[in-house]
Amino acid sequence: MTEHLLKPQAKPTPHPTAQYWRKCQVEELFNLPFLDLIFQAASVHRQNFDPQKVQISALLSIKTGGCPEDCAYCPQSAHHKGVGLAKETMMDIDEIVAKAKIAQSRGASRFCMGAAWRGPKPKDIETVSKIISAVKALGMETCGTFGLLEDGMAEDLKAAGLDYYNHNLDTAPDKYNDIIHTRQVADRMDTLGKVRDAGLKICCGGIVGMDESRADRAALIASLANLDPQPESVPINQLVKVKGTPLENAHDLDWTEFVRTVAVARITMPRTYVRLSAGRTQMPESVQAMCFLAGANSIFVGDKLLVTPNNKEENEDSVLLAKLGLTAEEY
């Protein structure tokens, strides 16, 4: 066993993109024999992180449903009438802070808040700024996912105490308009630029299992890895098929393809936190363990991810982490 497998290095800081990843290079990684790919990813993970530590986040939908965007995977879109999800108003700030305290007591160091908007209006920024400040005062990292931002909004969120802004690239650039018709990849990139310029950290990932090809998955990972600097956090989501959405009958993704996606994300973004995100309820513990071996080092805790189920039992994650000898990373 080589020395780097035994001696994890100190907690890393984000770094500029070390190389430009061509899509074909990323596909070559995907095409490696499975165990070679996992070994390579695990080695990269150990060179850059303590492999026994997992960053724990919690995600809350603070304004649910009625979104004007038409993301095919999302039950919160107002376009998908068959879902039957009611449009709600903004949650009360005290209720949000109470949820953040519960998450913190369960080991979460970061509290992520989502609102189902195309983008916030100026008065929405005022509202979420108060919420962000209240959550930040608990001593947690804060993350927001509020959609497309206008000039100056990212700066306002930063001033309120926001640490991370989540804005996913969703899928491969060439497949984007198969999944979403109400915005373009360029809109996403524009907001990501504003977020970086404001000095916020970026959480940016995508979803697999949306009937995409391996080449599409490679293109998504290449897009993420070529962001410069690379995102500090990359959530890899497996589609949760919700009845009434256009993707309710998508084909199941083989578990090895999901693990491969995690592994390739780890290799191409060595110092990024790779989050095993949506879809964990459908994954046996053994597959989740394989994802950790392949370089995933962040999870969401709690019973819901926005509006779809997460691991159900309150202590399900702590049992899994204990079995694997993993512990929560402290903020």
Ligand code: SF4
């Ligand atoms: S993913 Fe976000 S932007 Fe898309 S429909 Fe759902 S809430 Fe709206």
